[in-house]
Structures are given as C-alpha cells and as structure tokens.
Amino acid sequence: MAGSVVSLDNPVFASYAAYAGLASMKMMGMSLVTAYHRLTKNVFMNAEDTSFGTKAVVRTDNPDIERVRRLHRNDLENIPPFLVVGFLYVLTKPSPDVAVWHYRAFLSCRLLHTACYLGGLQPWRAIFFFAGFATTVSMAVQVVAKGAL
Amino acid sequence: MAGSVVSLDNPVFASYAAYAGLASMKMMGMSLVTAYHRLTKNVFMNAEDTSFGTKAVVRTDNPDIERVRRLHRNDLENIPPFLVVGFLYVLTKPSPDVAVWHYRAFLSCRLLHTACYLGGLQPWRAIFFFAGFATTVSMAVQVVAKGAL
Amino acid sequence: MAGSVVSLDNPVFASYAAYAGLASMKMMGMSLVTAYHRLTKNVFMNAEDTSFGTKAVVRTDNPDIERVRRLHRNDLENIPPFLVVGFLYVLTKPSPDVAVWHYRAFLSCRLLHTACYLGGLQPWRAIFFFAGFATTVSMAVQVVAKGAL
Numbered sequence: 001m002a003g004s005v006v007s008l009d010n011p012v013f014a015s016y017a018a019y020a021g022l023a024s025m026k027m028m029g030m031s032l033v034t035a036y037h038r039l040t041k042n043v044f045m046n047a048e049d050t051s052f053g054t055k056a057v058v059r060t061d062n063p064d065i066e067r068v069r070r071l072h073r074n075d076l077e078n079i080p081p082f083l084v085v086g087f088l089y090v091l092t093k094p095s096p097d098v099a100v101w102h103y104r105a106f107l108s109c110r111l112l113h114t115a116c117y118l119g120g121l122q123p124w125r126a127i128f129f130f131a132g133f134a135t136t137v138s139m140a141v142q143v144v145a146k147g148a149l
Numbered sequence: 150m151a152g153s154v155v156s157l158d159n160p161v162f163a164s165y166a167a168y169a170g171l172a173s174m175k176m177m178g179m180s181l182v183t184a185y186h187r188l189t190k191n192v193f194m195n196a197e198d199t200s201f202g203t204k205a206v207v208r209t210d211n212p213d214i215e216r217v218r219r220l221h222r223n224d225l226e227n228i229p230p231f232l233v234v235g236f237l238y239v240l241t242k243p244s245p246d247v248a249v250w251h252y253r254a255f256l257s258c259r260l261l262h263t264a265c266y267l268g269g270l271q272p273w274r275a276i277f278f279f280a281g282f283a284t285t286v287s288m289a290v291q292v293v294a295k296g297a298l
Numbered sequence: 299m300a301g302s303v304v305s306l307d308n309p310v311f312a313s314y315a316a317y318a319g320l321a322s323m324k325m326m327g328m329s330l331v332t333a334y335h336r337l338t339k340n341v342f343m344n345a346e347d348t349s350f351g352t353k354a355v356v357r358t359d360n361p362d363i364e365r366v367r368r369l370h371r372n373d374l375e376n377i378p379p380f381l382v383v384g385f386l387y388v389l390t391k392p393s394p395d396v397a398v399w400h401y402r403a404f405l406s407c408r409l410l411h412t413a414c415y416l417g418g419l420q421p422w423r424a425i426f427f428f429a430g431f432a433t434t435v436s437m438a439v440q441v442v443a444k445g446a447l
Contacts, residue, residue, distance in 0.1 A: 018445025
C-alpha cells in the first residue's frame with residue numbers, strides 16, 4: 001500500500017477537500033447575506049429580533065430576503081449530497097483529471113447558479129442548477145456501481 | 150493491517166457507499182418531481198420563472214407542489230445525518246450483516262415514507278418516518294459510544 | 299505508517315466521531331420537538347395528519363411549532379457543513395487539543411443557540427449562532443489551505 005486514499009497526499013482527495021470546504025463556506029455564506037439584508041432592511045423573523053433596530057418589524061414578505069432564503073434552501077438541497085457523494089467518489093479511485101473537473105464543474109455551477117438567482121436570470125439559473133445536479137449524479141452513479149447492495 | 154476500513158474492498162463500506170449514493174439521489178430526485186409539477190402546472194416561485202410558460206404564475210399554494218416540498222424538507226432533515234452517521238458507523242467495525250441491514254432498513258423506510266407522503270397515507274407515513282429515524286439513531290448511539298468526548 | 303488517520307484509534311477522529319454523532323442526534327431531535335407540539339396542540343401540516351386527533355386542524359401559524367421549525371432549518375443550514383468540514387479537518391492532522399476544542403465549541407454553541415431560540419433570547423441567540431459559524435469556518439479555511447484547487 002503506497003499510501004492511503006483518504007489522505008491529503010492523494011491528489012484526488014486533496015482536490016475534493018478544497019472544493020468541499022469552499023462549497024460548505026459558500027452555502028454558509030448565504031446566512032450572512034440574509035443577515036445583511038435583515039439588518040439593513042429592519043425585517044426579521046422573530047419578535048425578539050426586533051431588538052436589533054428601533055424600526056425593526058417581523059415580516060416574511062421582503063422580496064430580497066425571501067429570494068436569498070429560496071436560494072439558500074436550494075443549496076441545502078444540493079450541496080450536502082455533493083459533499084458526501086464527492087467523498088465516496090474519491091474511494092472509487094477515479095482518473096484524477098476527471099475527478100478534479102467534476103469538483104470544479106460543481107462549484108462553478110453553484111456559484112453561477114447563485115449569481116443568476118440573485119440577478120433573476122432565467123433560463124441560466126435553471127441551466128446551472130441542472131449542470132451542477134448532473135455532476136453530483138454522475139459521481140453518485142459511479143459510487144453505487146462500485147458499491148454493494 | 151490487512152486492508153483499510155474506508156475502502157470499497159471492505160464489504161461494510163461498500164454497502165454503505167451504495168446505499169448512501171442511492172439515498173443522495175433519492176433526495177435530489179425530489180427536485181425533479183417539484184420541477185415536473187411546476188412545469189406541468191405552470192406554478193413557479195420567482196417572477197423570472199414565468200418565462201417558462203405563457204400561462205405561468207407565481208404562487209406558493211399549489212397543493213401538489215407544496216406537498217413535494219414538505220416531503221423534500223423532511224428528506225433534508227433526515228438523509229444528510231444518515232449519510233454522515235452511516236459512514237462513522239463503518240468505523241465502529243460493526244458486524245457486516247447488522248450494518249448492511251441498517252442501511253437497507255433506512256433506505257427502505259425513506260422510500261416507503263415518500264410513497265406514503267405522496268399518497269397521503271397516515272399513520273403509515275409516521276411509522277416509516279420513525280423507523281428510518283430509529284435506524285440512524287441506532288447507528289449514532291454506537292458511534293458516540295465508541296468515540297471520545 | 300503507525301496507524302490510519304481515519305480510525306477511532308486516532309484521538310482526533312474519535313473526538314470528531316463523538317461530537318458528529320451528538321450534533322446529528324441534536325438536529326434530528328428537533329423533529330421530535332415539532333412532533334410533540336403538533337400532537338399536544340392538534341396542529342398539523344397535511345390533511346391526512348388530522349387523523350391523529352379528533353380536534354386536529356391544518357394550520358401553519360402556531361407560534362411554538364413555527365419557532366421550532368425555524369430553529370430546525372437553522373440547524374440544517376449549519377450542522378451538515380460542520381459534519382463534513384469537521385471530518386476533513388481531521389485529515390489536516392491538527393493539534394489534538396485544538397481540534398477537540400473546535401468540536402466542543404461547535405456543539406456547545408449549537409446547544410446554547412437552541413436554548414436561546416426556544417427561549418426567545420437575543421442578542422444571545424445571534425452570538426451563539428456566529429460563534430458556532432466561526433468554528434466551522436475556522437476548520438474550513440484550514441481544509442481549503444491544505445487541499446488542492
């Protein structure tokens with residue numbers, strides 16, 4: 001055994017780790033965007049949050065805030081599966097080039113999806129959503145094929 | 150060391166990988182069901198999405214769409230913890246038979262839960278929810294017991 | 299190679315496993331709190347759920363239930379990234395003391411965040427939210443730095 005597959009010495013795993021870390025922070029970053037809009041617009045979700053501003057109100061119909069929340073939920077639906085499937089894919093010992101491009105494609109699609117969601121751009125948002133989705137499915141199919149039911 | 154635990158050569162890990170890949174795709178599949186209902190019913194969530202149909206409207210009260218979204222959220226609450234806990238459980242070196250049946254039980258429960266949610270069947274939906282929940286908790290308890298606080 | 303990094307024999311991994319298992323169960327526990335409120339208040343989300351009580355109704359405006367659901371969603375936004383980033387952080391071979399305190403800080407912050415959310419305590423809820431958030435980001439930055447883009 002020349003080295004462990006699950007190690008930062010394995011270039012495929014090191015690539016997965018970097019993209020997984022970035023995708024995690026991207027998803028968490030949506031909380032900061034929501035907080036920014038809440039604080040600047042004085043619109044909150046709980047009665048006790050109105051202590052953050054003298055003009056603060058509880059409302060769930062601010063278009064900017066709700067847009068970020070829809071985008072954040074879309075991340076919750078897509079990024080956690082990528083994080084796990086991307087790791088299992090490392091264990092299938094894929095070609096390093098193919099693997100790294102899967103990770104790059106996924107993160108790029110999610111960043112472009114985010115830009116299109118915030119900018120209200122269709123059909124681009126749908127295109128980047130499905131491209132990122134297909135990237136995860138491509139890895140998942142290979143994981144299931146090499147696993148054992 | 151006869152071989153690595155975290156390897157597709159380990160039958161328990163290979164089983165985990167296959168069920169984790171299927172559970173991930175199952176959860177992601179809910180996005181496709183939602184998209185199908187949106188496109189066939191012309192009901193969308195953002196103003197710019199109405200470009201997908203001449204009769205498209207923005208509404209959040211379509212019963213079929215909202216049902217799939219509630220189901221999808223239930224997956225988000227249960228499948229990501231399974232994906233991580235199921236992996237950590239492999240590291241506790243469980244009996245292979247017991248481990249594989251945990252994975253099979255979880256995925257079966259989630260598939261049956263999905264069918265019952267879409268079909269509006271209670272108390273079956275609750276029963277399959279709690280059975281899948283208990284499967285993950287069973288593994289999590291063993292992980293915590295063999296970990297170190 | 300004296301031993302595998304991804305093994306319960308590695309104290310850092312054993313610590314990660316225990317805290318990851320507890321954080322997973324904590325998040326899943328929110329489902330039980332929601333179910334408790336639904337059954338005691340006779341307020342449900344689907345027409346077929348009203349079979350659980352003769353006075354059961356379908357409503358989405360019960361303040362206790364919606365508060366737990368907002369808290370649960372906040373967990374979904376923060377705990378799955380911790381579960382994955384916390385694992386990748388083990389692979390960066392951190393100082394065991396520093397690593398264990400990251401895990402302890404994260405779980406403590408999320409438990410205190412939960413108490414503050416249920417009790418309606420601001421700015422404490424925000425403080426524990428950001429402290430837990432910063433813990434995950436601290437690990438993610440180190441993972442990305444040691445990974446390969």
